[in-house]
Amino acid sequence: MNKKIKNRWGLTFSLVLFIFAILMAAILLAGLLILILHITGALPLWEGSMPEQAGGGGGGGLRGIFVLMAFSVFIGTSIAAFFSKKALNPIRKFVEATNRVAGGDYNVRVDIKGIYELEELSDSFNKMAHELSSVESLRRDFINNFSHEFKTPIVSIRGFAKLLKDGGLSGEEKREYLEIIITESERLAELATNILNLSKYESTDIITDKSPFRIDEQIRRAIAITEPKWSAKNIGVNIGMDEIVFYGNENLTQQIWINLLENAVKFSRQDGNIGISLMDGGATIYFSIQDDGIGMDAETKKHIFDKFYQGDKSHKNTGNGLGLTIVDRIVGLCGGTIKVESDLGKGSVFTIQLPK
Numbered sequence: 001m002n003k004k005i006k007n008r009w010g011l012t013f014s015l016v017l018f019i020f021a022i023l024m025a026a027i028l029l030a031g032l033l034i035l036i037l038h039i040t041g042a043l044p045l046w047e048g049s050m051p052e053q054a055g056g057g058g059g060g061g062l063r064g065i066f067v068l069m070a071f072s073v074f075i076g077t078s079i080a081a082f083f084s085k086k087a088l089n090p091i092r093k094f095v096e097a098t099n100r101v102a103g104g105d106y107n108v109r110v111d112i113k114g115i116y117e118l119e120e121l122s123d124s125f126n127k128m129a130h131e132l133s134s135v136e137s138l139r140r141d142f143i144n145n146f147s148h149e150f151k152t153p154i155v156s157i158r159g160f161a162k163l164l165k166d167g168g169l170s171g172e173e174k175r176e177y178l179e180i181i182i183t184e185s186e187r188l189a190e191l192a193t194n195i196l197n198l199s200k201y202e203s204t205d206i207i208t209d210k211s212p213f214r215i216d217e218q219i220r221r222a223i224a225i226t227e228p229k230w231s232a233k234n235i236g237v238n239i240g241m242d243e244i245v246f247y248g249n250e251n252l253t254q255q256i257w258i259n260l261l262e263n264a265v266k267f268s269r270q271d272g273n274i275g276i277s278l279m280d281g282g283a284t285i286y287f288s289i290q291d292d293g294i295g296m297d298a299e300t301k302k303h304i305f306d307k308f309y310q311g312d313k314s315h316k317n318t319g320n321g322l323g324l325t326i327v328d329r330i331v332g333l334c335g336g337t338i339k340v341e342s343d344l345g346k347g348s349v350f351t352i353q354l355p356k
Contacts, residue, residue, distance in 0.1 A: 090118050097125065106133035149191055153184035194322040197255070198307070201329045207249050215246035215253070215285065216278055222257035223276070230265045230274065241278035244285055246356060248334060256330055259323040260289050260350055267293035267348070287352040296342040304340055 090112045100108045106129050112122040160177040163169065169177070223237060230237060246253070264274050268291045275290040296304065305328040331338045335355050342348035 094121070094125065097129075101129055101132065106130075106136055150188070153187045153191075156184045157181050157188075191322075194326060198322055198326055198329065201326065201333065207252060207333050209249050209251075210247055211250065212245050212247045213250050215244050216241040218250065218254055219257045219276065219278060219287075222254060222261055225258060226261045226265065229262060230268075233265065233268060234271045235265060235268050236273045238273060238275045239277075241276070242280040244278060244280045244356075246285065246354070248354075252330055253334065256327050256352070259327045263323055264289055264291040264293070264348075264350075267291060269293055283356055285352075285354040285356055287354070288349055290347065290349040292347040295344045295346045295348055296340075297344045301340055301342055305338075 093110055093112065097108045097110045108129060109126050110122045112118045160181050164174065164177055219241065220239075223239070261274075268274060272292050275288075277286075277288050279286040305324050307322060307325050328338055331352055331354070336353050338350060338352050340348060340350050
């Protein structure tokens, strides 16, 4: 009997066996008790049971059957009441654990052994509690990170605005402080835009407004749009792309390339290089972008697509940790996959596969 069949019949067999055991125990105990009472003469059951005795009514035999049934019901009920507490203990554990989860305790775990279905239910419950715990951790991290990312530029703007209001500054200092205020204002605007975009994409299940377009030309436009950023660091961009017509939402997919390019530029070294390739694999499109920047450790790679996550804890590089989250969501909406390969100090490679 394979595991699937065992799992299917485990609980049924256990219940049948439990009921059968109670029934047999009740009958045997009742019969034994009646036999003892009959032998001692305390309960004459079979007197007059034969036709030639006491008019042959057979009432004694019926009385014996009724007494046996009554004792069996009483003893069976007593045994069931005694053992049902133990039999229902797994269900009580689940009820208690469920109430604790409902109360916000996601660290509770249930360990049930012996019955296949209950073991599977136990494993599923523990997985659910673990996932809820992870979601709660992400929610707390999201709130903390959002508060930090939103508050920091506001504090900076307020501080430099007060300095400008107090006066007594040189022309150069005024220009420097105004430039900081403008930069921080743009950072807030970008944060607000990314949050709105992410919220919109997370509530989207189906991409609409699809049309055919040259995806290689779209990537070239994204490279041109980000030119001021990679030129400022004197980064070389090496391109190798096939001509590919893609059917999708042009505005949506453009954000993939812009976010990946900006991410590559942000973490590339001065005078570094970025490599971009696009290959036609028939039914699948293969895109990759490689930089020779600072790279990532294993922990950063694990969370790179999480909201507000930034591997650079010092916040030396500007950003709000939403760009790659948006990329991951858009790629998923397009039915594709995104992977990252990276080693600390050796750069990173992001690879995307999209169905044509």
